[in-house]
Structures are given as structure tokens and as C-alpha cells.
Amino acid sequence: MADKLSWTDLRHALALRAGVSEKKVGAFLSAFQDQLIEVLKTDKQVKINGLGTFKVQAVAPRKSVNVNTGEEIIIEGYNKLVFAPEAGVKELVEKQPKEIDPLKKLGAQAEEIVDILGDLGQSPKEEVKEPEPEPVVIPEPVVIPEPVKEPEPEPIVIPEPVKEPEPEPVVIPEPVVMPEPVVEPEPKKKYHFVRDTLICVVILLMLLLAGYFFLRHRLGDILQNIMQPSDTEVVADTTTQAVVETEEAVEVTEPAPENMIPEGEISQEQILAEFLEASGELSPAENKYPDLITTEPMHEASRLAWMAKRFYGAKIYWPYLYDANRDVISNPHNIEVGTPIRVPKLTKLQLDTTNAETMATIESLREEALRSGE
Amino acid sequence: MVADKSGLSKKETEQLMTTMNAIIRESLMDGKSVQMQGLGALEIKERPARAIVHPRTGERNIVPSKNQLVFRPAGTIKDEFKKL
Numbered sequence: 001m002a003d004k005l006s007w008t009d010l011r012h013a014l015a016l017r018a019g020v021s022e023k024k025v026g027a028f029l030s031a032f033q034d035q036l037i038e039v040l041k042t043d044k045q046v047k048i049n050g051l052g053t054f055k056v057q058a059v060a061p062r063k064s065v066n067v068n069t070g071e072e073i074i075i076e077g078y079n080k081l082v083f084a085p086e087a088g089v090k091e092l093v094e095k096q097p098k099e100i101d102p103l104k105k106l107g108a109q110a111e112e113i114v115d116i117l118g119d120l121g122q123s124p125k126e127e128v129k130e131p132e133p134e135p136v137v138i139p140e141p142v143v144i145p146e147p148v149k150e151p152e153p154e155p156i157v158i159p160e161p162v163k164e165p166e167p168e169p170v171v172i173p174e175p176v177v178m179p180e181p182v183v184e185p186e187p188k189k190k191y192h193f194v195r196d197t198l199i200c201v202v203i204l205l206m207l208l209l210a211g212y213f214f215l216r217h218r219l220g221d222i223l224q225n226i227m228q229p230s231d232t233e234v235v236a237d238t239t240t241q242a243v244v245e246t247e248e249a250v251e252v253t254e255p256a257p258e259n260m261i262p263e264g265e266i267s268q269e270q271i272l273a274e275f276l277e278a279s280g281e282l283s284p285a286e287n288k289y290p291d292l293i294t295t296e297p298m299h300e301a302s303r304l305a306w307m308a309k310r311f312y313g314a315k316i317y318w319p320y321l322y323d324a325n326r327d328v329i330s331n332p333h334n335i336e337v338g339t340p341i342r343v344p345k346l347t348k349l350q351l352d353t354t355n356a357e358t359m360a361t362i363e364s365l366r367e368e369a370l371r372s373g374e
Numbered sequence: 375m376v377a378d379k380s381g382l383s384k385k386e387t388e389q390l391m392t393t394m395n396a397i398i399r400e401s402l403m404d405g406k407s408v409q410m411q412g413l414g415a416l417e418i419k420e421r422p423a424r425a426i427v428h429p430r431t432g433e434r435n436i437v438p439s440k441n442q443l444v445f446r447p448a449g450t451i452k453d454e455f456k457k458l
Contacts, residue, residue, distance in 0.1 A: 005401040007411040010394070018393045024382055028390045031379035033412055037451065050395035052443070056455055078456040083416065083445030089399060093418055093443045 040081070052085040289324045289344030298339040304332055311343050312351060319365035320346060331373040402443065414447035 005013075011029060015022040036054065039046050044056040061077040085093065293311055308318040322332045324344045329335055352358050382390070398408050398416065407417030423439040447455075 005398075005406045005408045007409060010397060010408070010410075013397045014390060014394055017397065018389055020386065020390065024386070025390065028382055028387060029394075031382075032391075032394075033410070035379060036413065037454075040455070048391075048395065050392065051398060054445070081414070081445070081447040081451060081455050083443075085443040089402075090443060092399070092403060094440045 050086065050089075052083055052089060055082050055084065056080070057082045289320075289342070289346075291345035293343045293345050295340050295342050298335050298337055298341055300337045304335070304341070307341065307343065312346060314353075316353070316362065317346070317351065319362050319369055320344065320350065322369040323365050329372075332369045333373045410448075412448060413451060414445055416443065416445050418442070419444050 007029070011022060011025050014020070014029075015025045018025070020028075036046055036048075040054060040056055045053060046055075047053045056079050059078050059080055062075050064073055064075050065071065066073050296307070304318040304321045305315040308321055309315045312320075318332075321341060321343065322329055324342050325339075328339050328341075335341075349355060350358060350361075401408055402416060402418055405418060407415050409415045418441050421440050421442050424437050426435050426437055427433070428435065
């Protein structure tokens, strides 16, 4: 290989350059080599001026694991021969541009590709043969059995007739001249047809998947909607009980919902009515927000604004949360952890940030909330 | 010491040493690897560019590719020194 300088090459070059007979150079080289190894063995280090340093380096024993059995084994320490180039040499080497090589390779590759492309363009045989494996290989892993069964046999069936007509007109010059132009385009069309159907099937599947996920998402929403009444039930029960037990219902509602389990089979409307009755006197907020999305205890490090973002999609709606929970919130900046926060359902109008009136109410609620916190 | 073994004069040996080193360096510059019989090979390897992240500042940087002179000891000599 041209990119190597062998021992003999070195000897030739040395003899030429130094003007010494090759015999002498050979003696010198072998003596040099022996000397190097000898000194390395005794001193562990040999410095060669103008080149670098050879060193014997110890590799410490280390633990390892037998890959097959999982046993722990100890790899014994050993010595290795290393070479550290001299600073000047190192710099020279580092600067040396080596990019020329990959460029050459790229060029060669490009030429090869051009050649291959040229071959393909010249012989239609290969062009037609190539697609054969493609449709067979691709559909199997990509698409799910059901729809694929149809296209799968097709590509296999089609190529067979393709092979037959080809050699006939091209290799064996049989009397018929017609088939050549007629038969060749046909398989291509069929191949295109197969590919098109495949694409259609894939797209259909993707649509189905998307639809499935969409439905599931929507189902979750619907389920949540169904679940809502039970949430209000919890609140309602606790509040009604609270009213019976103590007059200060507000304070009791705080810890209650965590422990309470909905009891009784009272109709929803009844509960709602009772609920409204019970809470109506205490805070007018419930009248404003008849429907609740949920009631959530205040988390540590949570904020009304974050809850607003979670439930309504934007932080700016947080004053509504304050408004709906005035009875339990004294300072919106410092809500006690565990305080049950009612999350009311907001109407479209209440969430319409383009509506000036809505924005005005939010703003006034916000100011109110901030004032209460002072 | 090399002079003693090879039976050459000290002057000759010195001259040979320097020219040998020069030749080795030049051929390395040409991108050749230098095979030294019974010793190993000196060759240039390209260390590809790699991305690094500064551990303290989280800065991302690219270390450009560079060439490195490496020595590959021959099998025989490797074994010989292992047992040392």
C-alpha cells in the first residue's frame, strides 16, 4: 500500500539521504531497534530527539464482570507501550490538513453513483426488476394485516408475468416485435397502482388512528362531564350537613370534602337546590357559578393563576376562582394549603377575552381580589 | 550504544538517527504510517469533531477535528512488555 512507509522503504531512504551503504543502515536500524527495546525494558522510557518518547505504562488491575455468567472477575494489570510525540511534531501533525482524503472518496463515490445511474438508465431490465423486491418487502412490516392482504399478493403476482415477457423480446429474438414497447410500460403502471393503493391504505390507517385518539380524548371529556354531578354532590352533602351541625358552614366545608363520601340517593336537582339554599346566604358566588367543574384542595405551591391556566387555559381568568371562593379565601396571595377551591364552569361569554364587558368584570374582580389581600 | 551494537562510528550513528527521524516525520506529514519492524507503527489518526457541554455554564461547544500521532505497538512487542 502506498500510504505506508515500511522498514525497507525507510532503509532505502536513509541510505540515499545519508549517503551510507544500505548494509550499514540495516545494521544501524536493527541495532537501534534492539537498543530501544532493551532500554525500554530497563528504564521504561526512551526519548528519541526529534520524534517523541516511548514509554512503558502500567495498567492497573481492575474489576470486571464475566458477560456470560455475571461473575466478578479481576483483569490483571499489565504494561503497555505508549508513544508521546514531541511537542513540535505533534503540532505539525495536528495542523496537517487531512480533509483531502474524504473529499477524494466523496468524488469517487459520486462517480460510482453516476455510473450506477447510467447503468440503470441504459438497461430497462434492471429498472423493472428493482421494484419487485420493494413492494414485497415494504408492506409486510409497515402495515397491519387487514388491508395489506389485498395488495400483498398483487406485487407478487405481477412481477411474474413481468419476468416472462422481458427475456422473450429482449434476449430471445422471437418473431413478435410488438411486446417490447407494450409490455414494459404495463408493469410499471401496475407497480404504480400497487404503490398508490399502499399509500392510500397507510393514509387511511393513520386517519383511523387519529380518529381513535380523538374519540378517546372526547370520551374523556364526556366522562368528566358525567362525573361532575358527583363532585357537586360531595360539596352539597357536606354543606347541607354543615348547615345542620353548625352555623359557620364555611369553615366546616374546608376539611370535610376530603373525608366525605357521597351518601344517599337524593336526586341531583334536589341536591343542587339544597346546595344553593345552603350556600346562598353565605356567599352569592354560588349563584353566579351554578356549575362546578370540580373542587380541588389547594396544593402546596399552587396558585389560583395556575389553576386557572389548567382549567380555563389562561392565567388571566384567576379572578373568577377568587370570586367563586371568596368565602374561603381571605388573601388570594396566601391561600392555606388544603383549602378546597371550587372551580366553577365558566360560560363562553365569561371566557371571551375579546369582549370588553367580560374583560372589565375580570379586571374589577382582580382589583377586588388584590385589595382584599392588602 | 547503538554505535557499539551496529559497529558503526558514533558520528555515523548520530547522522543516521537525525536523518531517520527526519524521514519518519516527513512520511508522517504525507499521511503515511511508518512501520517499524518488530516495534510497531506510527500513524496519524483523525479525531473527529465532537460536541462538548461546559459542565458549569452549560455552554455547548464544538471541538474541531484534529489529527493525532498514535503509536500502535506490534503484537509481539506488546506481549513482551505485558509481562514486565
